[in-house]
Amino acid sequence: MTVHTILKMGDPRLLRVAEPVTTFDTDELHQLVSDLRDTMRAANGAGLAAPQIGVNLQLVIFGSHEQNPRYPDRPLVPPTVLLNPVILPLGSEEEEDWEGCLSVPGLRGLVPRWKHIRYQGFDVHGKPIDRMAEGFHARVVQHECDHLVGKLYPMRMRDLTSFGYTDVLFPGIGDADE
Numbered sequence: 001m002t003v004h005t006i007l008k009m010g011d012p013r014l015l016r017v018a019e020p021v022t023t024f025d026t027d028e029l030h031q032l033v034s035d036l037r038d039t040m041r042a043a044n045g046a047g048l049a050a051p052q053i054g055v056n057l058q059l060v061i062f063g064s065h066e067q068n069p070r071y072p073d074r075p076l077v078p079p080t081v082l083l084n085p086v087i088l089p090l091g092s093e094e095e096e097d098w099e100g101c102l103s104v105p106g107l108r109g110l111v112p113r114w115k116h117i118r119y120q121g122f123d124v125h126g127k128p129i130d131r132m133a134e135g136f137h138a139r140v141v142q143h144e145c146d147h148l149v150g151k152l153y154p155m156r157m158r159d160l161t162s163f164g165y166t167d168v169l170f171p172g173i174g175d176a177d178e
Helices: 027-042 135-149
Strands: 047-049 058-060 080-089 094-103 104-114 115-120 128-134 164-166
Touching: 027 047, 027 058, 027 104, 047 135, 058 115, 058 135, 094 135, 115 135, 128 164
Parallel strands: none
Antiparallel strands: 047 058, 058 080, 080 115, 094 104, 104 164, 115 128
């Protein structure tokens, strides 16, 4: 089990545009996915992008078979490893909802996201992935893929009065959940 340090907002590596994965199904790639899973689980994350541990590749993981303690009222998102993702909005409908980020610990904000999306990419073996998603699933995918283009969720916010510390905004959740 390898748990990496998660980079925090302010680290310039989080602002880079990640490089595409060009070689699939390698020992190194499988190890990176394993490390991302271990790191995400240790932090109770809903997802994690390779740039968050300093690896400049277009690779995100998200989802779980178990309820996430940071988002106890949200539906499960299928566990996914997604490389070289492309997101297409299905319509123009957006919704705002609360987001947190392991790279922005202790804070949450109201973030607008497309409500319905199609996402495409590849799994760790190079097999194509093509899915539709809505609601929380769509939000998680968009959030994680933003890390691949150097964006953190506060950059998407339209109103910073809806940005604050988790333990103040949601007293029952606490601030150790980020």
